[in-house]
Amino acid sequence: MKLYGYFRSSAAYRVRVALNLKGLKPEQAFIHLRRGEQKAAPYADLNPEHLVPALEVGGRLLTQSMAIIEYLDETHPAPPLLPADPLDRARVRALALAVACDIHPLNNLRVLQHLKSALGHSQEEVDGWYRHWIAVGLTALEAQLAGDARTGRFCHGDEPGLADVFLVPQMANARRLDCPLEAYPTLTRIEAACQALPAFAEAAPARQPDAEA
Amino acid sequence: MKLYGYFRSSAAYRVRVALNLKGLKPEQAFIHLRRGEQKAAPYADLNPEHLVPALEVGGRLLTQSMAIIEYLDETHPAPPLLPADPLDRARVRALALAVACDIHPLNNLRVLQHLKSALGHSQEEVDGWYRHWIAVGLTALEAQLAGDARTGRFCHGDEPGLADVFLVPQMANARRLDCPLEAYPTLTRIEAACQALPAFAEAAPARQPDAEA
Incomplete structure (x- = not known):
């Protein structure tokens, strides 16, 4: 698992919290948004959205913090991030x-x-x-x-x-x-x-x- | 089930499609966004977000189209709107x-x-x-x-x-x-x-x- 993030990205921050709550410690890569690294190769080729975060897992690149966190919750159910009802x-x-x-x-x-x-x-x-x-x-x-x-x-x-x-x-x-x-x-x-x-x-x-x- | 919507709201449109795919026909209420009905009583008291759509179900008011549609998919699983993997x-x-x-x-x-x-x-x-x-x-x-x-x-x-x-x-x-x-x-x-x-x-x-x- 590899997380592409940026310290000040609020969406990457969400994924960092979720990973911590699940006790997961992926490899990390840092995409400097203010320098425009999200719009340049190699990251731009990997993620056409030109945004962070993205999570590389199972040979796929997952994007959108909400989708990434739901994935983490489905594949690592304890502790749950959503109630049962x-x-x-x-x-x-x-x-x-x-x-x-x-x-x-x-x-x-x-x-x-x-x-x-x-x-x-x-x-x-x-x-x-x-x-x-x-x-x-x-x-x-x-x-x-x-x-x-x-x-x-x-x-x-x-x-x-x-x-x-x-x-x-x-x-x-x-x-x-x-x-x-x-x-x-x-x-x-x-x-x-x-x-x-x-x-x-x-x-x-x-x-x-x-x-x- | 009662859907609060507006014909031109793109988020309400999503929920209408999901309801149709599931074969559900809730009662409907129309909140005229251009006239500001979302910011006035009685709807504003019901939904502090002052947005549509909202779905009244089980004595609760559900907001946010994505959350509403995930709810519909969880409670009416056929046909599924999400794959299994x-x-x-x-x-x-x-x-x-x-x-x-x-x-x-x-x-x-x-x-x-x-x-x-x-x-x-x-x-x-x-x-x-x-x-x-x-x-x-x-x-x-x-x-x-x-x-x-x-x-x-x-x-x-x-x-x-x-x-x-x-x-x-x-x-x-x-x-x-x-x-x-x-x-x-x-x-x-x-x-x-x-x-x-x-x-x-x-x-x-x-x-x-x-x-x-």
Whole structure:
């Protein structure tokens, strides 16, 4: 197993947490997104999406963090990242997808670069865009988590799972951009519970071999 | 079962196709996104994400099209929307997520409205943004599908599945915005195979009870 990642990629961060929760330690390769290594050979030939993460396994290259993590959960079922009941599974997947579809894609590096280079926005305007979509997304997540008795110490019950794996890297992005977080007491409480676990703490961007200041 | 949707929502369109493939006919409610009904009571109280689709089932409100469709596949396994092998499942989920995470969120109505109202872009610039992200995303999808022997009459083999459910509504959006499609022969071939099936054809926006010209 070989993970292609980048320390600051929020999607790669999710996969690092999932691997840690499963006790898996794949070989790692680092694709420097700010230098554009994802758009150049050899990585660009391997992954036409020009994104990280990707996981090489069984002679295949798996892409998309959610698909990779579902694969890890199917092939290494303990500890489970999804609950057993279909309605609960749908809840946990929806919480993860609220990050993966409604927040993160709008704040992806290539989108921020496009706002600057193609649409001519200033860094200040781009940062405003970033914070806007984080605020919209986290407000919805806070309401969903605070209003559901299935929320426990973690997003779903008292064990960490798929939704937590997606929440923590998104909260890290919010903190990096100095987004105000007072309005999200449930999210920050769950984030703190996760960060107390080595699987989450050791997956942090600053602790990766390719980390930069 | 009750589906909250909007004829032109690409994410609701996916769920309509999945329901048709499973032979399910839920009650329907229509949330007019352009009139802002998703942000007003009673729907806004029901779904804090202020998005469609949502599926009311078993006393719960399921959100996020991917989570809803995985739920339908788990609870109504025939015909299956995912293959049996974990590596193949990861491939099919990744193709669906390439649409759900890398194309559609950038072209969502609320994002286009924000580009206009908050960032002051013209309709022409907003259309350019829309077409840019469709071109980036479809180029990657075409490369992934054309370069993999597992692609068949449909995205994965010769039966329609999860990836097709996501591809067809995205192609409909591309056509609505007059995006050039000559560079995607595999995608247009698969799209045509899907559109020949009633499950896809009957889910089209123009054929919904709330459709407008």
